[in-house]
Structure formats: structure tokens, C-alpha cells
Amino acid sequence: MTEPLLRVDGLAKSFGALRATDDLSLEVAEGEIHALIGPNGAGKTTLVSQLSGELTPNAGRILFDGRDITAMSAYERPHIGLVRSFQITSIFPEFTTLENVALAAQSRTGHSFHFFAPVARDRTLNDIAMTALRDVALDDAAGRPAHALSHGQQRRLELAMALVLQPRLLLLDEPMAGMGPDESAFVVEVLSKLRGDVTMLLIEHDMDAVFALADRITVLVYGRSIATGTPADIRENPAVREAYLGDEEAA
Numbered sequence: 061m062t063e064p065l066l067r068v069d070g071l072a073k074s075f076g077a078l079r080a081t082d083d084l085s086l087e088v089a090e091g092e093i094h095a096l097i098g099p100n101g102a103g104k105t106t107l108v109s110q111l112s113g114e115l116t117p118n119a120g121r122i123l124f125d126g127r128d129i130t131a132m133s134a135y136e137r138p139h140i141g142l143v144r145s146f147q148i149t150s151i152f153p154e155f156t157t158l159e160n161v162a163l164a165a166q167s168r169t170g171h172s173f174h175f176f177a178p179v180a181r182d183r184t185l186n187d188i189a190m191t192a193l194r195d196v197a198l199d200d201a202a203g204r205p206a207h208a209l210s211h212g213q214q215r216r217l218e219l220a221m222a223l224v225l226q227p228r229l230l231l232l233d234e235p236m237a238g239m240g241p242d243e244s245a246f247v248v249e250v251l252s253k254l255r256g257d258v259t260m261l262l263i264e265h266d267m268d269a270v271f272a273l274a275d276r277i278t279v280l281v282y283g284r285s286i287a288t289g290t291p292a293d294i295r296e297n298p299a300v301r302e303a304y305l306g307d308e309e310a311a
């Protein structure tokens with residue numbers, strides 16, 4: 061059997077008496093879109109923060125491509141291909157869309173970070189940045205300042221900024237949050253086109269998006285995984301329906 065790209069083994073994280081991650085094990089195979097769903101407070105973001113290295117687990121292991129990275133710093137993880145997207149604060153509002161992506165690409169290629177003007181003139185960086193902008197269908201807005209983009213466009217810009225880091229596993233924390241149905245459907249389309257090229261772990265409350273995108277779904281409740289399976293398996297799973305989906309449908 062091939063080793064999964066990500067293996068989480070017996071992970072635990074408590075905040076005081078609260079077990080936000082409770083003996084959690086999970087595998088993400090190379091190439092798949094794996095969604096993480098569960099009620100509010102189930103521990104989805106807490107898990108992703110441990111994967112990105114922003115939180116340190118109390119117990120358990122995180123293996124990435126077979127390597128134990130549990131103790132690796134958050135700074136190092138993007139360099140091995142573990143990238144978290146959607147940190148809106150990382151955008152420079154006065155810079156153009158293209159410059160923002162080129163700066164993100166610069167951090168990967170190790171170019172010097174002295175002045176911004178040369179970034180815009182650097183063909184390699186620009187080419188890399190334009191490719192990513194095309195991937196998120198934002199190439200038309202390349203020359204516009206980031207602050208002039210709509211909320212949905214800014215979220216796609218962040219996705220482009222994550223893509224230029226050439227993630228092997230992209231951690232997506234609610235990429236559709238705050239979007240209307242049209243923009244949300246558009247992001248589903250953008251992410252679908254990346255399927256196979258980028259492995260994704262996706263947290264999302266928009267169930268239409270989850271069921272359209274996910275190859276497999278893991279359901280968290282009180283920090284524990286209660287089920288993992290294909291969308292069809294999850295839809296039919298009685299424990300899941302009771303804990304989560306049933307509530308949604310009733311709402």
C-alpha cells in the first residue's frame with residue numbers, strides 16, 4: 061500500500077479541560093481532496109493549526125510524506141510543501157494583484173527581499189505569478205491594487221499566493237466563507253481544476269461545495285473522527301446524519 065501524503069496518528073490537543081482534538085487519526089492520500097466537516101466547535105481549525113505548526117499537539121504524531129513533522133516549526137512547513145491558505149492579513153492592499161503573488165513566489169524562490177520594484181520586473185517571478193493568477197481566474201485583475209478587489213477576489217488572490225508556494229498539501233480553512241452562491245460556485249470550479257495537481261485538506265461549512273469537491277470526507281465531532289468515507293458513504297452514515305447532516309437538513 062502506498063504511504064499516505066499525510067498521516068495523523070492519535071493526535072490530542074486540550075485547552076484546559078476541553079479536548080479540542082481527541083485521539084484523532086486521519087490519512088490524506090496524495091492527489092485527493094479531503095474535506096473535514098463537523099459542527100461548530102468540533103475541532104476542525106484546531107486540527108489545521110496543528111498541521112500548519114501554529115499549535116503544538118499534546119500527544120500523537122503528524123507524518124508528512126512518511127516523515128515525522130510533529131515538532132517542525134510553522135516557518136519550515138511551507139518549505140516541505142505543507143501550506144495553509146486564507147490568511148487575509150498576508151495581502152498587501154496597496155500592491156497590485158500580480159505584485160502580491162510575485163512577492164509570495166519570491167519567498168519560495170529565495171530571491172532577495174530588498175526592494176519591491178525589481179520584483180515587478182523579474183520575469184521569472186512574474187511568469188510564475190501570472191500562471192497562478194490564471195489558475196484562480198484572476199489574471200484580468202493582475203494590474204489592479206489588491207484593495208480594489210472584491211472579497212471573493214481577495215480570497216482567490218490568497219489562493220494564488222498559496223499556489224505559487226507549490227504546495228504538496230494545501231490546507232484550506234473555509235475558502236468560501238463570506239461568499240455569495242455565485243462566487244462560491246466559482247471557487248468550487250477553480251478548486252476542481254486543481255484536482256490531482258494539488259492535494260487538499262478542506263474545511264468548509266458549505267455542504268454543496270464539500271459534496272461537489274471532496275473525494276473523501278472525515279467527520280469530526282468533539283475532536284474525534286466519527287467517520288471517513290466517500291461523499292456517498294458519509295451521506296448515508298447514520299451516525300453522521302444524527303450528529304451533523306440530519307441537523308443541517310432539518311434546519
Ligand SMILES: Nc1ncnc2c1ncn2[C@@H]1O[C@H](COP(=O)(O)OP(=O)(O)OP(=O)(O)O)[C@@H](O)[C@H]1O
Pocket residue numbers: 075078080098099100101102103104105106107
Ligand atoms: N485558543 C483556544 N483557547 C481555548 N479554547 C479554544 C481555542 N481554540 C479553540 N478553542 C475551543 O476548541 C474547540 C474547537 O474549536 P475549533 O475552532 O477548532 O472548532 P471548529 O470545528 O473549527 O469550529 P467552527 O466550525 O465554528 O470554526 C471549541 O470549543 C473552541 O471554543
